[in-house]
Amino acid sequence: MARPANQSREESLRKALDLFWSKGFHNTSLKDLExxxxxxxxxIYAAFTSKEALFCEALADYGRAAKADYMRIxxxxxxxxxxLVAYIRSMAAECDRDRPARACMAVKTVLEMPSGQGVMREAAEGLLKDFELGFTRAFAEAIAAGEVGDEESPGRLARKLQADITGMRVLxxxxSGREGMKERVEDIIAWLEGLRVPAVAHA
Known part of the structure; x- marks a missing residue:
């Protein structure tokens, strides 16, 4: 069966993303994709070249949407x-929605693909690196504005935040991890709030 005339490439990618996000690359068969x-x-091959290329394009779409949400917030x-506090709260709310999985697709891909396994692993690691850089810029801006003390390292804070977000989404x-996830959200927010210097601390 060919792709229905009223089904766009974007819709096909969304459906493929949901499938890969839920099952992972290796557990998604060609029959599943059909x-x-x-x-x-x-x-499928005429439109996307290969299963691997389809996965990478779906992951790229996932990354663009996630980064757009982050920038908007x-x-x-x-x-x-x-x-950053608003972003953490939005992620917690997202976990309550009907999604293919609550864990980040990029993290799931890194865990599924052995180190050095081609473009899919590289694409997922690149997406995670982009978010780490985004967090690093946010912390650097907070330090420059005097919101966070200049003794802090933006890169180190970014890596801690990314690790905490990963743990939150794994929970x-x-x-059985819903209550633990909610507690982790509040812990992350308390940590972020605790970084503020007293002069700009919120009441």
Whole structure:
């Protein structure tokens, strides 16, 4: 079956993303993709070249959407720390929505793919690095604005935040981890708030 005429490439990618995000690359069969995309194998390969290329394009779409959400939230707040707090709260709310998985797709991909396993692992690591750099810039801006003390290292703070977010989303993925996830959210926010110097601490 060819792709239906009213189904866009973007819709096909969304369906593929949901499938890969839920099952992982290796556990997603060509038959799974045929059924999810309503396309024959030849049509899938004609549109996306290979299963690997389809995965990478779906992951790239996931990354663009995630980064757009992050930028929108950060720009809506009056300070970098306010932005990061709002971002953590938005991620916690996202975990309550009906999503293919609560764990980050990039993290799941890194864990699934052995080190050095080609472009899929590289793409996932690149996405995680982009977020680490985004967090680093936010902390650097907070330090420059005097919101956070200049004795702090933006890169080190960014790595800690990324590790904490990963842990939070892993807890959310566990059937018994919902309460632990909520506690972790509050712990991360308390840590972020605790970074503020007294002069700019919120009441």
């Amino acid at each position: 059924q999810a995309l309503n396309m024959r194998p030849g049509s 950060m720009q809506s707040q009056v300070s970098p720390i306010d932005g 959310a993925e566990r059937a």
